[in-house]
Amino acid sequence: MNSKQLQYFLVTAEQGSITAAARHLDVAQPAISLQLANLEHELKAKLFARDFRGVELTEAGKKFEKHAQLIMGQMQAAKSDLAGDQSEYKGKVILGLSQSNCNVLSIPLLKELEHRFANIELVYKIGPSFEVEKWLAEGSIDLALCFTPMNINTSSKALPIIDEDLFLYISKQPQNPSYSELALYSNLPFTDLQHYEIFVPEQKDALTQLLQLEAQKRGIKLKSKRGFGQLMTTLHYVTQGVGLLICPSSATFHLEQSGQVRPIRMIEPNLSRMVYLQMAEQKQNNNIVKAIFELVREVSADTHAKQHWRGKLLDEKYRRTEPNNVADLLDQQTENYSI
Structure with a gap:
């Protein structure tokens, strides 16, 4: 039973015919007939007596009409109540x-x-x-x-x-020969970055300052290449296999999902911000x-x-509890299917 069935039932009872109800609701007549038939099947009761003049409520239909009106009234009250709450946030x-x-x-x-x-x-x-x-x-x-x-x-x-992890991102099909060996790595020590040219934002950016500070601590100089201002433009160069970029997964998750880039975790130290x-x-x-x-x-x-x-x-308030192992995951799926 759903709100559409209740609406069709009440309008049909009010109009006295399915044809009139279809005109009133601007819905195809067969759609109303189907919903009413499903409703009668679920209730295991005949709600309408039908003849050439139209339809008329049976005794069971008259009893059900009172319940349907009450249910629809409560649903409308709930919608109005929620709309009132939302109107405070404008x-x-x-x-x-x-x-x-x-x-x-x-x-x-x-x-x-x-x-x-x-x-x-x-x-x-x-x-x-x-x-x-x-x-x-x-x-x-x-x-x-x-x-x-x-x-x-x-x-x-x-x-x-x-505290977001920072990764070195590389195309899955690097075109620059100097990147070939990187295609084999899953982790890379920070000091090894000195051997590769990397896209970085402008000097005042927090990421550039973090990378420069880490390089100073380790006595190395990074070969930085100015990005293109727009992150997506810089990432396009990376996906084409002609550039490297350090950034969080928030910038690239869609490209990882489509297989256009691959992350290499930065270690010694683990880079994050x-x-x-x-x-x-x-x-x-x-x-x-x-x-x-x-x-x-x-x-x-x-x-x-x-x-x-x-x-x-770091913010625990809305943390989602994830299954710890395959057994937990299967238990959760079984529980969901049983609802």
Whole structure:
């Protein structure tokens, strides 16, 4: 039994014929007849007496009509109640993101927003790390994912979301002969990077500064090659086998899934960087900004669970519990099928 069957039943009873109900609902007559037949079969009762003039409720149909009206009334009340809750969350929220964060979060965030907060408009402002932090400090955005904790004041603390792993990405079919040996590696010591030319963002970017700091600690000089500003353009060169790039899986998970790139884990040390979620100072008491803040936390945990964003999840609130082994997975599937 479903809401469509109940609706068709009530309209048919009101109109006195299936033909009239079809006109009223703008639905094909056979579709209504099929749904009514399914409903009678499920209830094991004849709801309508049919003759050349139309249809008339049977005694069983009259009893069921009262229940159907009550159920449909309760469903409408539930919808109105939820719509009332959502109406409290209405407005625009601007979220600052790096290109890699946007790649992994933008679509799932909008999908969840559509279901939960249809009256909130979420706008993405995309830029390099230093620009995102500047926008947050000056208040031109409401929320941001940053790589530097910006404690603007005591009530605006940065929430650590994930310590994201950084990988060296290479095409599965490298065209540069110097990359051939890399195709065999799954791990690479950081000091070995000095032998390869690598795409890097501009000097002020948090990733470039992290790589330079690690190189200084180990007394090596990296052969860096300026990227193209747009991450997807740089990644295109990598997929074509004519470039190397260090970045998190959030930037490349879609290319890994399609087999266009392969990650090489950086070791000695294991390269990673912290990602923080922070709210602008003047938005601390804004309910719709708080709602999006929580939504970002939840979606971040979900993308981590799917291995789209790899690293150590630091924000435990929405962590998904995953099966520990094959036996656990089979038990979970059996439980799901039994529902």
